[in-house]
Amino acid sequence: MALPSRALSPAPPDPILGLSEAVRSDPRPWKLDLSIGVYVDESGAVPVMGTVLEAERRLAERCDSKGYLPIDGRPAYGTAIRDLLVGPGHEIARSSRSVTVQTPGGTGALRVAADFLVQAGANRTVWLSEPTWPNHPQLFSLAGFEVRSYPYLDDAGRRLDLDRLLGALRSAGRGDVVVLHGACHNPSGVDPDAGAWRSIADVVEERSLLPIVDFAYQGFGRGIREDAEWVDGLARPGLEFLVCSSCSKNFTLYNERVGALTLVAADAARAAAALGHLKIAIRANYSNPPAHGADVVESILRDPPLRGRWEGELAAMRGRIRDNRAALVDALGSAGPAGDWEPLRSQRGMFALLGLNGGQVARLRDEFAIYAVAGGRINVAGLTPSGLPRLVEALRAVTAD
Numbered sequence: 001m002a003l004p005s006r007a008l009s010p011a012p013p014d015p016i017l018g019l020s021e022a023v024r025s026d027p028r029p030w031k032l033d034l035s036i037g038v039y040v041d042e043s044g045a046v047p048v049m050g051t052v053l054e055a056e057r058r059l060a061e062r063c064d065s066k067g068y069l070p071i072d073g074r075p076a077y078g079t080a081i082r083d084l085l086v087g088p089g090h091e092i093a094r095s096s097r098s099v100t101v102q103t104p105g106g107t108g109a110l111r112v113a114a115d116f117l118v119q120a121g122a123n124r125t126v127w128l129s130e131p132t133w134p135n136h137p138q139l140f141s142l143a144g145f146e147v148r149s150y151p152y153l154d155d156a157g158r159r160l161d162l163d164r165l166l167g168a169l170r171s172a173g174r175g176d177v178v179v180l181h182g183a184c185h186n187p188s189g190v191d192p193d194a195g196a197w198r199s200i201a202d203v204v205e206e207r208s209l210l211p212i213v214d215f216a217y218q219g220f221g222r223g224i225r226e227d228a229e230w231v232d233g234l235a236r237p238g239l240e241f242l243v244c245s246s247c248s249k250n251f252t253l254y255n256e257r258v259g260a261l262t263l264v265a266a267d268a269a270r271a272a273a274a275l276g277h278l279k280i281a282i283r284a285n286y287s288n289p290p291a292h293g294a295d296v297v298e299s300i301l302r303d304p305p306l307r308g309r310w311e312g313e314l315a316a317m318r319g320r321i322r323d324n325r326a327a328l329v330d331a332l333g334s335a336g337p338a339g340d341w342e343p344l345r346s347q348r349g350m351f352a353l354l355g356l357n358g359g360q361v362a363r364l365r366d367e368f369a370i371y372a373v374a375g376g377r378i379n380v381a382g383l384t385p386s387g388l389p390r391l392v393e394a395l396r397a398v399t400a401d
């Protein structure tokens with residue numbers, strides 16, 4: 001037997017992580033990497049939060065076993081994540097109609113959700129926003145879903161087009177799966193407001209859709225609780241949904257692979273039954289999750305002083321992203337290409353979509369050593385005081401003809 005021929009044809013590089021390899025091999029010392037979605041500080045470094053280092057110090061002193069975790073992870077971690085998600089005392093947590101399993105990152109949560117739904121006989125059609133995080137379509141199609149998309153932005157690519165979004169969801173089949181970005185939409189930074197979330201939940205209810213909320217940036221938009229505004233839209237009696245959390249960004253724990261999948265069912269009995277099937281999906285995939293990152297998160301969330309410091313660190317990151325956004329809009333307004341840049345100021349999270357075509361993104365890279373993702377998605381956190389004027393000048397050049 002030989003490998004199948006498709007395994008030997010050249011595989012396309014990953015649209016985002018593939019760019020990191022290109023940045024690394026670029027010898028130009030002035031290169032500016034605005035591609036990958038990690039928080040970088042003013043010196044361009046990917047920091048580790050002080051509270052993470054403190055929790056690790058404490059854990060190192062009391063680590064006495066490297067035994068396997070349960071398939072669904074540590075129960076105390078699951079509770080801590082659920083409280084972070086919906087707020088302690090929320091009906092969703094109190095009623096036991098939700099279960100949370102620990103997963104390797106937000107991607108692990110998405111994959112477990114997809115496998116669980118396929119295995120449980122859910123509709124095999126998933127609706128993704130257009131645009132969306134490029135890993136969504138490949139993850140869901142490799143899990144066995146047919147991928148459809150719903151429009152998300154207006155023609156200028158700056159604001160939510162709620163009417164078109166709702167229209168597309170109304171055309172979905174009963175029981176179809178729909179992926180919603182909880183906050184800090186990737187790649188656009190455009191989020192629904194509370195009223196829009198209610199309208200989305202109305203259509204979800206009307207069409208009996210099954211939402212998966214991808215919540216990879218809690219705390220990067222307006223605040224920990226504010227970013228979970230969508231919960232109020234979806235937390236209706238009888239409405240069931242899944243939430244994929246990531247601790248990569250808000251705990252700077254990217255390479256520890258820590259996340260969670262929360263399943264919210266109509267009642268406690270349905271949640272408990274579904275948990276058994278989630279465990280099968282996990283066992284057949286990676287068996288049980290890695291411990292370290294989740295132990296760090298749990299230690300921080302359950303220790304009030306450490307938690308307070310963590311919230312302060314997160315607020316500082318959020319504040320810097322907001323300041324960078326404002327500086328970007330000011331610079332584009334005064335020296336950038338003509339355009340309606342003002343909406344970028346109130347968008348949320350790390351990303352801004354500049355609306356560039358493939359040729360323009362390639363020119364940014366080749367002529368100016370500035371790396372952006374297809375469509376012109378940039379990581380606003382990566383803008384330094386010296387990088388910002390270079391970006392603005394380069395944008396003027398590549399959009400001139």
Ligand SMILES: Cc1ncc(COP(=O)(O)O)c(C=O)c1O
Nearest residue numbers: 037105106107133186216246248
């Ligand atoms: C929208 C979205 N979902 C999920 C993830 C996955 O995060 P993780 O690194 O925790 O797997 C990311 C990471 O970039 C993301 O942007």
